[in-house]
Amino acid sequence: MNKRSIATVSLSGALDEKLRAIAAAGFDEVEIFENDLLSFGAGPRDIAKLCRDLNLKICAFQPFRDFEGMPEPQRARNFARAERKFDLMQELGTDLLLICSNVSPSSLGGIDRAADDFRELGDRAAKRGLRVGYEALAWGRHVNDYRDAWEIVRRADHPAIGVILDSFHALAPGFPVRAMASIPGDKIFLVQLADAPKLELDILSWSRHFRSFPGQGDLPVGEFMAAVAATGYAGPLSLEIFNDQFRAGSAAQTAIDGLRSLILLEDQLAPDWPKLVSEPLAPKAKSHGTGFIEFAVNETKAGELARLLSQLGFRKTGEHRSKAVERWSQGKVELVINCETDGFAHSHYVTHGPGVCAIALDVDNAGLAMQRAEALKTRTFYQPVGPGELEIPAIHGVGGSLLYFLDQAGKNWDTDFEPVASEASADALLAVDHIAQSMPYDEMLSWLLFYTGILDLKRLPQMEIADPRGLVQSQAVINGDQSLRFVLNGSSANRTLPARFISEFFGSGVQHVAFACRDIFAAVAAMRARGAGFLDIPDNYYDDIEAKYDLAPDLMAQLRANHILYDREGDGEFFQVYTHIFDERFFFEIVERRNYQGFGAANAGIRLAAQSREVRPASMPRV
Ligand SMILES: O=C(O)c1ccc(O)c(O)c1
Numbered sequence: 337m338n339k340r341s342i343a344t345v346s347l348s349g350a351l352d353e354k355l356r357a358i359a360a361a362g363f364d365e366v367e368i369f370e371n372d373l374l375s376f377g378a379g380p381r382d383i384a385k386l387c388r389d390l391n392l393k394i395c396a397f398q399p400f401r402d403f404e405g406m407p408e409p410q411r412a413r414n415f416a417r418a419e420r421k422f423d424l425m426q427e428l429g430t431d432l433l434l435i436c437s438n439v440s441p442s443s444l445g446g447i448d449r450a451a452d453d454f455r456e457l458g459d460r461a462a463k464r465g466l467r468v469g470y471e472a473l474a475w476g477r478h479v480n481d482y483r484d485a486w487e488i489v490r491r492a493d494h495p496a497i498g499v500i501l502d503s504f505h506a507l508a509p510g511f512p513v514r515a516m517a518s519i520p521g522d523k524i525f526l527v528q529l530a531d532a533p534k535l536e537l538d539i540l541s542w543s544r545h546f547r548s549f550p551g552q553g554d555l556p557v558g559e560f561m562a563a564v565a566a567t568g569y570a571g572p573l574s575l576e577i578f579n580d581q582f583r584a585g586s587a588a589q590t591a592i593d594g595l596r597s598l599i600l601l602e603d604q605l606a607p608d609w610p611k612l613v614s615e616p617l618a619p620k621a622k623s624h625g626t627g628f629i630e631f632a633v634n635e636t637k638a639g640e641l642a643r644l645l646s647q648l649g650f651r652k653t654g655e656h657r658s659k660a661v662e663r664w665s666q667g668k669v670e671l672v673i674n675c676e677t678d679g680f681a682h683s684h685y686v687t688h689g690p691g692v693c694a695i696a697l698d699v700d701n702a703g704l705a706m707q708r709a710e711a712l713k714t715r716t717f718y719q720p721v722g723p724g725e726l727e728i729p730a731i732h733g734v735g736g737s738l739l740y741f742l743d744q745a746g747k748n749w750d751t752d753f754e755p756v757a758s759e760a761s762a763d764a765l766l767a768v769d770h771i772a773q774s775m776p777y778d779e780m781l782s783w784l785l786f787y788t789g790i791l792d793l794k795r796l797p798q799m800e801i802a803d804p805r806g807l808v809q810s811q812a813v814i815n816g817d818q819s820l821r822f823v824l825n826g827s828s829a830n831r832t833l834p835a836r837f838i839s840e841f842f843g844s845g846v847q848h849v850a851f852a853c854r855d856i857f858a859a860v861a862a863m864r865a866r867g868a869g870f871l872d873i874p875d876n877y878y879d880d881i882e883a884k885y886d887l888a889p890d891l892m893a894q895l896r897a898n899h900i901l902y903d904r905e906g907d908g909e910f911f912q913v914y915t916h917i918f919d920e921r922f923f924f925e926i927v928e929r930r931n932y933q934g935f936g937a938a939n940a941g942i943r944l945a946a947q948s949r950e951v952r953p954a955s956m957p958r959v
């Protein structure tokens with residue numbers, strides 16, 4: 337199995353913090369990025385000792401720039417400079433120097449000239465037992481393609497000179513990975529892995545700001561890896577991610593995400609390259625929708641929430657035998673209101689105020705889901721259960737909430753509830769349509785990998801939504817039969833509604849839950865009759881809808897009168913309506929889909945503006 341490594345440039349913090357985070361996540365090796373060392377307060381010997389203590393091998397020191405193909409006198413200077421870096425590497429205790437292709441305007445082209453420089457450098461490195469790897473930067477002046485870098489290494493024909501392959505530099509420009517097959521595995525000194533979203537951007541800015549971990553972007557990193565595996569390469573797989581959010585985020589979390597992405601990539605390739613993995617992961621948990629959603633509240637809020645739920649047509653169907661916990665149901669939707677004064681829900685309430693503290697997902701096999709989640713380094717959750725109570729396996733999810741897994745055995749999660757007789761009524765709401773979670777923008781990639789790594793969820797294209805006070809990015813993940821949909825919303829502006837939610841809520845969390853219905857007009861009429869009110873939508877919006885779509889006048893009138901938003905995608909139609917915000921935190925949405933797959937992104941800005949009018953001004957202190 338190839339060792340797992342990461343370059344220090346991928347994480348935030350000072351070098352020692354980075355190294356500790358890398359070791360704690362479980363990496364075997366590390367690439368030391370020169371700037372991290374130069375800016376650090378202790379010398380290479382101290383770093384070497386720290387790495388030894390952390391049981392981290394330094395697989396490379398990088399980068400050494402603008403070396404090959406220089407005219408004199410720079411050429412001689414470069415060899416002297418390299419000797420100094422060799423000294424440093426010996427203090428660090430690493431044997432591999434990464435040289436990236438020359439970007440200097442003074443550099444001269446010519447494959448043989450470069451090969452000669454590397455052969456001479458190879459002699460100098462070999463004297464000290466060191467090695468040099470050559471990497472083609474996609475924006476290199478003369479060499480920007482790994483095939484040219486390999487040709488130079490091949491002609492240098494020196495045991496201390498090899499090639500370094502970086503998935504970004506090969507895949508972003510669209511170079512075929514087939515040519516890798518001609519490189520002997522032992523001439524590849526290092527493999528660096530990075531993904532990136534598809535962007536129309538110059539390649540240098542793209543690489544320096546938008547790289548991401550494999551699985552978080554759009555590049556075919558799996559194909560690249562399969563080509564690497566076919567060479568017989570046995571060295572480390574090293575993540576090298578230049579990303580603005582990673583530089584700013586939590587080093588510990590980013591390191592865990594990195595390891596998670598590597599484990600997922602290895603596992604994805606395992607059927608063809610069993611040598612890449614020591615133990616295959618349990619399969620992705622097959623999901624079948626939401627089992628229940630649990631709200632943590634106090635007694636006062638429990639009453640208010642219960643009132644809102646009954647206006648929406650929910651019925652109280654159960655009372656916990658021994659706890660202050662109620663069950664509310666409608667269609668397939670199951671909600672739990674928890675106002676216990678200890679236990680997990682209570683701590684969630686104390687930290688975040690009223691809100692969703694847990695989501696239970698229906699899966700094929702909860703045990704396997706837990707196995708996979710644990711192997712992917714998620715935090716598992718255990719809470720002592722009372723005698724006869726069901727223990728539901730759970731992991732920590734967004735914002736410290738829980739994700740429960742329910743399978744056949746967990747189907748009777750409600751055994752602890754005493755059924756409550758309620759008037760039979762026609763259920764307007766059928767099921768949970770989607771769950772939207774707000775989070776800081778720089779956590780979005782992390783939760784994306786979390787959801788798509790553990791569950792059978794696929795990512796839809798990311799959307800950009802204009803809040804009156806800044807942009808909001810919206811990323812949906814959905815399962816195959818669309819019974820489970822999460823929408824992750826993040827904003828780096830700090831006065832947008834999601835951003836204010838995060839500060840009011842003291843962290844990320846569920847900002848809304850949408851319920852599906854078959855006839856939104858009937859559903860809304862019944863809810864209104866029970867006293868429900870809905871978010872006010874301005875007339876301007878309806879004038880625009882009227883102009884855009886040729887809707888029948890009475891349908892238009894109904895949309896207007898009921899504050900229902902409308903969207904169309906091909907011949908698909910979408911209707912949505914929002915409750916007022918509950919306690920400045922979360923709200924409910926009711927949707928009707930007619931052959932429509934999206935989430936009404938066209939309407940999201942309208943909704944955010946309407947909600948901004950309803951909540952207090954951002955500057956006003958809460959009393
Ligand atoms: O952006 C750079 O300069 C840079 C440096 C070293 C690398 O390995 C790389 O892929 C990019």
Ligand SMILES: [Mg+2]
Nearest residue numbers: 471502528576
């Ligand atoms: Mg690289």
